[in-house]
Amino acid sequence: MKFLKGFGVVAACWLSTAAADVQPASVYDKARDRAIPVEITYPKSQAQCSEQALCPVAFLGAGYGMSHTDYTFLSKVLNKHGYLVVAIGHELPGDPSLSVSGNLFETRSENWQRGAKTLAFLHEELQHSITGYDFNNLTLVGHSNGGDISAWLGNEGKPYVKQIITLDHRRVPLPKTKDIKVLSIRASDFPADSGVLPSEAEQVEFGSCVVTIPKARHNDISDLGPGWLKDKITQLVRLHFDGKPCSQLQKA
Secondary structure (H helix, E strand, O other): OOEEOOHHHHHHHHHHOOOOOEEEEEEEEOOOOEEEEEEEEOOOOHHHOOOOOOEEEEEEEOOOOOOOOOOHHHHHHHHHOOOEEEEEOOOOOOOOOOOOOOOHHHHOHHHHHHHHHHHHHHHHHHHHHOOOEEEEEEEEEEEOHHHHHHHHHHOOOOOOEEEEEEEOOOOOOOOOOOOOEEEEEEOOOOOOOOOOOOOHHHHHHHOOEEEEOOOOOHHHOOOOOOHHHHHHHHHHHHHHHOOOOHHHHHHO
């Protein structure tokens, strides 16, 4: 993995490899002394992305204990829909372990706050070094703890967060606003905590959507999971990006 310290180097490296489909790197956050692992994958139509025609951007967060590189099936569907994807490694050696006791919303909040700061940092820095992409209409995608981090940032009222897609996150309430488009794809083996998901009435009010996949397991949502589950998630994401109504996603 390349360690890119200083964004002149970042820009030079990415621009010199613009034709590559995948660009692994570490981005250094000097203020917090964190080398943040990222993997950049480019849209199939990247030649059409320019300052005059900005292409969309998605930040992708992994579940706790999973690698940010374990979700290539998601990166591929996002790339096919024109997105630049930044897969982000949130947990670094030396970080506190994710709490498993007490009031988990309280005891895990440090992890989510740290992750939200990472997303905000990458939003600010990458938009200056990767041109032709719209970092101010950002989509956040996250599985489990990565989804909790996405929801946490979404609740901070950042104007650049325009869409959130979570995959069976369970702890942090999703934003309830018409300003952020929300899709939450659910497994079937564990329920979310009370208040995390919008009610049916709130889904109608805010234009959000919750879809449960029968027989899907929380820990199977990654490249390591069964093909049928990856295909189903890919189908739902495609329908969502195609602007299909929630009722159609729920029947898919």
